Amino acid sequence: MTSVRGCLMAASVDQAELQAMIEDFEASQLSNEREAALQAEADGVASKLQCPICNQCVVLQNRHVIFSSCGRLRVPLQHEQLSVQDLSRGLTDATQEHKASGCRAVPEFCQEERFGIPALYMKCHICQVVRLIL
Numbered sequence: 001m002t003s004v005r006g007c008l009m010a011a012s013v014d015q016a017e018l019q020a021m022i023e024d025f026e027a028s029q030l031s032n033e034r035e036a037a038l039q040a041e042a043d044g045v046a047s048k049l050q051c052p053i054c055n056q057c058v059v060l061q062n063r064h065v066i067f068s069s070c071g072r073l074r075v076p077l078q079h080e081q082l083s084v085q086d087l088s089r090g091l092t093d094a095t096q097e098h099k100a101s102g103c104r105a106v107p108e109f110c111q112e113e114r115f116g117i118p119a120l121y122m123k124c125h126i127c128q129v130v131r132l133i134l
């Protein structure tokens with residue numbers, strides 16, 4: 001947007017008006033970013049991994065978040081390197097570890113917010129284990 005730059009140089013524009021223009025410009029930039037993020041989410045790459053929460057839908061991923069179409073899983077990624085494969089591995093590891101502990105119950109997976117960050121946990125009501133997956 002060249003008009004903002006133009007305004008910056010125009011001495012006739014008063015400061016308040018200039019500030020308002022810059023804020024408008026920044027706000028429009030922000031909403032563009034938000035739209036792009038929503039679009040990316042709509043285009044999220046579907047994986048072959050089944051949603052561990054409902055066991056019906058599949059897990060999807062875009063650059064910043066792993067989510068599922070049922071809407072019950074939505075975990076922002078802490079690192080860009082993380083992917084559905086890490087989630088898949090985490091699920092397998094946790095399930096095997098739980099089985100190795102001798103408990104024969106089937107653990108549940110659920111999303112919870114702790115420390116303000118949503119994350120996926122494995123929980124077993126029988127042996128009381130709670131394990132962070134992702």
Ligand SMILES: [Zn+2]
Binds near residue numbers: 054057058070071072
């Ligand atoms: Zn699901």
Ligand SMILES: [Zn+2]
Binds near residue numbers: 124127
């Ligand atoms: Zn258990």
